[in-house]
Amino acid sequence: MKNLISKEQIEEFHKKGFINVKGVYSDQEVNSINKQFRNHWIQLVQNGEIHAKEDRPLESLFPRMRDYHRKNPVIMKHTLKSEVFDLMKAVIGEEPLVISTSYYFKSPTTRELPLHQDNYAFGVFPGTTYAAWVSLDYTDEQNGGLQFVRGTQEKELEDPEKDPTNVREYFSDKGQEINVPKGSYVENITTNPGDVVIFNGNIIHGSNANVTKDRYRRCLLTHFTGVSVERLALNFNKLVNREGEKVRRRFNNNTKIAEKQGTIFSIKDAGYFDSWR
Amino acid sequence: MDIGKHKKEFLYNGYTIIKEAYSNQEVEELKREYEKVWLEKVASGEIKQDLTKPLNSLYPRQRDTHLENKEILKFALKESVLNVLEMFIDEEVELISTNFYYKPPTMEGIPFHQDNYGIGVSPGTCHAIWTCLEKTDENNGGMRFVPESHKLELLTPKKVYNDEADTFGGYIQTLEVPDGYDIISVNTEPGDVVIYHGHAIHDSTKNKSASDFRNSIICHYCGTSSKKLTLNYNKIINKKGERIRKRVNMSSFK
Numbered sequence: 001m002k003n004l005i006s007k008e009q010i011e012e013f014h015k016k017g018f019i020n021v022k023g024v025y026s027d028q029e030v031n032s033i034n035k036q037f038r039n040h041w042i043q044l045v046q047n048g049e050i051h052a053k054e055d056r057p058l059e060s061l062f063p064r065m066r067d068y069h070r071k072n073p074v075i076m077k078h079t080l081k082s083e084v085f086d087l088m089k090a091v092i093g094e095e096p097l098v099i100s101t102s103y104y105f106k107s108p109t110t111r112e113l114p115l116h117q118d119n120y121a122f123g124v125f126p127g128t129t130y131a132a133w134v135s136l137d138y139t140d141e142q143n144g145g146l147q148f149v150r151g152t153q154e155k156e157l158e159d160p161e162k163d164p165t166n167v168r169e170y171f172s173d174k175g176q177e178i179n180v181p182k183g184s185y186v187e188n189i190t191t192n193p194g195d196v197v198i199f200n201g202n203i204i205h206g207s208n209a210n211v212t213k214d215r216y217r218r219c220l221l222t223h224f225t226g227v228s229v230e231r232l233a234l235n236f237n238k239l240v241n242r243e244g245e246k247v248r249r250r251f252n253n254n255t256k257i258a259e260k261q262g263t264i265f266s267i268k269d270a271g272y273f274d275s276w277r
Numbered sequence: 278m279d280i281g282k283h284k285k286e287f288l289y290n291g292y293t294i295i296k297e298a299y300s301n302q303e304v305e306e307l308k309r310e311y312e313k314v315w316l317e318k319v320a321s322g323e324i325k326q327d328l329t330k331p332l333n334s335l336y337p338r339q340r341d342t343h344l345e346n347k348e349i350l351k352f353a354l355k356e357s358v359l360n361v362l363e364m365f366i367d368e369e370v371e372l373i374s375t376n377f378y379y380k381p382p383t384m385e386g387i388p389f390h391q392d393n394y395g396i397g398v399s400p401g402t403c404h405a406i407w408t409c410l411e412k413t414d415e416n417n418g419g420m421r422f423v424p425e426s427h428k429l430e431l432l433t434p435k436k437v438y439n440d441e442a443d444t445f446g447g448y449i450q451t452l453e454v455p456d457g458y459d460i461i462s463v464n465t466e467p468g469d470v471v472i473y474h475g476h477a478i479h480d481s482t483k484n485k486s487a488s489d490f491r492n493s494i495i496c497h498y499c500g501t502s503s504k505k506l507t508l509n510y511n512k513i514i515n516k517k518g519e520r521i522r523k524r525v526n527m528s529s530f531k
Contacts, residue, residue, distance in 0.1 A: 039488040042382060046332045058320040061335075109320050213320075214313040 004083055005090050013091050017153030017203035018189075024083060025194040030136050033220055036074050037065060037103050062105035062216075069101045069222075069240070076244060079222055084132055084196065085242045088224050091198055092130050096224040097247055098240040099129060099232065106144045106217035112209040114177035115149070115186070119201035120157050121176065123233035123255030124225045128153075129201030135191035136218035144210035144217035146197060149184045153200035157256045164260035171257065178204060201225075233258075280364055287365045291427030292463075292473035298358050299468040304410050308492055310348045311377050314339060336379035336490075343375045344512060353496045354516060362404055362472055362498060370498040371521065372514040373403060373506065380418050380491040386481040388451040389423070393475030394431050395450070397507025397526040398499045402475035409465035410492040418484035418491040420471060423458045427474035452478055 005021055013019040025033075044050040045061070053060035069079040079101055088096040099122065119128045139145040158178045162170050169175050180186055181204070188208065191197060199205060201223075210217055225232065227241075231252035239247040278295065286293040299307075318324040319335070327334035343350040353375050362370055373396060393402040413419035434450030454460060458478075463471055473479065475497075484491050499506065499513070505526035506513070513521045 042332065042488055045335065046383070048328060048331050051328060051331060052319065052326040052335070054322075057322060057326075058316065061319065061326075108316050214316050 004087055010090055013198060013200075016148075016150045018148050018150075018197060018199035018205070019091075020189060020191060021087060021196045021198060022192070023194050024087070024196040025078075025081070025134055027193065029078060029081075030134075030193045032074065033078050033103075033134070034136055034218060036072055037068070037105075037218075040065065040068060040072070041105075056109065058107045059110045062107040062110065065103040067100050067235070067238075068103060069098070070238070075101070075220075076240075078220070080240070080242060080244055082242070084222070087196065087198065088130055088132060092224065092226045095227040095242070096130070097227055097229065099124075099223040099225055100235050101223075102221045104217070104219050104221070106207075106210050106219070108143075108210050108212050108214060108216070110144060110210045110217075112144070113207045114173055115147075115180065115204050115206040116160075116173070116176040116178060117152075117157055117202050117204055118223065119256075120160075121171070121233065121255060121257045122201060122223065122225075123231070123252040123257070124201065124229055125231045125252055125254075127226055127229060130224045130226075131197075131199045131201065132222045132224060133197040133199065134220040134222070135195040135197065136193055136220060137216055138190075138192055139217050139219070140190045141188045141208050142210075143212045143215040144208050145188055145190060146207050147186050147188050147205060148199065149180055149204040150187055152181065152184065153203040155181070155202060155204075157202060158204075159256075167261070170261075176257070180204070280361065283361070284365050287472060287474070290422070290424040291477035292422050292424075292471055292479070294463060294465065295358075295361060295470050295472065296466070297468050298361075298470040299352075299355070299408060301468060303352065303355075304408075304467045306348065307352050307494065308410055310346065311339060311342070311379070311492070314342055314346070315379070332381050333384050336381045336384075339377040339379075341374050341509065341512070342377065343372070343514070349375060349377075350514065350518060352494070354514070354518065356516075358406060358470060359498070359516065362406060365472065366404065366500055368500040368502055369516065370404070370500060371516070373398070373497040373499055374509050375494060375496050377494045378492065380484050380493065382484055382486045382488055382490065384418065384484050386418055386483050389454055389478050389480040390434070390450050390452055391426075391431055391476050391478055392497065394434070395508060396475065396497055397505070398475065398503045399505045399526050399528075401500055401503050403497045403499055403506075404475055405471075405473050405495055405497050407471045407473070407493060407495045409469045409471075410467055410494065411490065412466055413491055413493070414464045415462045415482050417486045417489060418482050419462060419464060420479055420481050421460050421462050422471075422473065423454050423460055423478040426455070426458055426478035427476040429455070429476060429478075431476060432478075454478060 069076045231250045237248045396403045505524045511522045
């Protein structure tokens with residue numbers, strides 16, 4: 001096996017909470033991933049499931065596409081790339097499991113993703129999530145690149161302190177927004193196609209708005225956790241191991257995001273876990 | 278390239294294919310330019326989606342974008358390509374119009390027609406240079422020609438589309454291929470061009486591909502000796518890139 005990540009890089013990951021591992025996917029693999037999602041997109045536009053909304057036509061034409069690894073064997077193959085499992089094993093310290101995947105086109109004009117912590121809603125216990133964010137374009141601050149608040153993975157999950165009675169808003173990206181802690185700062189990163197940015201599920205992070213006229217910021221984001229996970233909320237019964245087999249854990253009815261809700265079902269009412277069909 | 282052989286073919290059949298007239302880089306840059314045009318027009322609302330034709334309405338033909346875009350103009354005025362047409366017709370040419378087709382999967386083709394019916398170059402006729410930007414054949418919306426039909430006069434169409442009914446802009450008409458003539462499909466690679474006469478009867482097929490677009494661009498030209506046109510008579514571009522004006526041809530439509 002090729003050593004994709006050095007000891008120093010693993011230490012850097014634990015210190016900062018994120019690391020960019022360069023050149024993990026080849027150009028051919030990057031093109032293949034984009035092509036598969038492009039094909040799904042054409043179908044979704046054709047059958048009317050995706051359509052342009054008047055106020056934000058270009059953003060609405062390119063929504064996030066979630067959990068297509070379960071619908072498309074080629075995407076499953078790219079998600080289960082053994083080098084990525086090896087990388088994740090090296091940073092998690094145990095065999096990883098896939099929780100979910102999200103593909104973003106992030107077309108020009110698409111708004112920012114506010115600063116948040118992934119495990120606030122994922123509810124992985126014990127431990128946290130680990131993201132592998134595959135860069136499928138050149139990304140920077142202009143086209144919606146990632147941003148991190150270094151070192152915040154050491155923190156507990158924050159409370160965004162939003163109004164819990166407005167359920168839809170409460171569970172939205174905006175509802176999960178948290179502020180930059182005093183004395184910390186937001187760091188923008190740049191990536192090339194094929195790079196994999198690995199980050200801890202407790203780190204405060206987000207992404208910029210795409211303010212370019214003509215550059216997408218595509219990525220395939222896979223959320224992992226360690227095999228010793230006992231409970232989680234999202235996809236608790238649809239985890240996937242290295243062999244592509246379905247793995248099941250218990251449902252976590254005690255996620256941070258649901259703490260202020262009267263019932264654990266409000267998270268479902270809010271449509272938070274709805275996948276794009 | 279044996280230019281004499283191509284000229285003979287052009288004069289005899291009304292069309293000829295020139296391989297690799299544009300480089301792969303030129304092809305990719307042009308497609309990228311039209312992707313930018315698309316993104317900006319969707320973002321600004323200039324391209325509006327019609328939910329009864331969700332995919333096709335998102336990808337309308339882009340007409341005369343060369344008037345606002347230098348890269349596209351440069352493509353349409355490529356000297357070595359225009360020289361071939363000039364050798365065929367023995368005079369210098371001027372650019373009348375450009376049309377770019379995204380041609381998404383499942384989009385219908387364009388019915389048989391003669392270009393000068395609507396473009397109305399007089400005296401003489403228009404000539405077209407169609408550039409292939411994706412590998413094309415009969416299955417993904419490639420072009421078909423009726424050899425020797427350019428020797429016919431402009432025919433009277435069975436049906437004239439109006440602006441409301443015609444997504445291709447109102448100057449396309451539907452012709453029946455006259456008895457005794459063949460229909461030939463042209464298979465092309467990116468960068469190949471088809472040069473054809475304004476009276477040559479041609480159509481394009483439906484894009485039956487499930488997921489591949491079939492981008493192409495067609496540029497129309499007239500000879501410097503032409504006096505009148507119906508289309509873009511006051512927006513002709515000469516080879517120096519200057520805008521010139523001719524007279525309007527009112528008698529083009531029969």
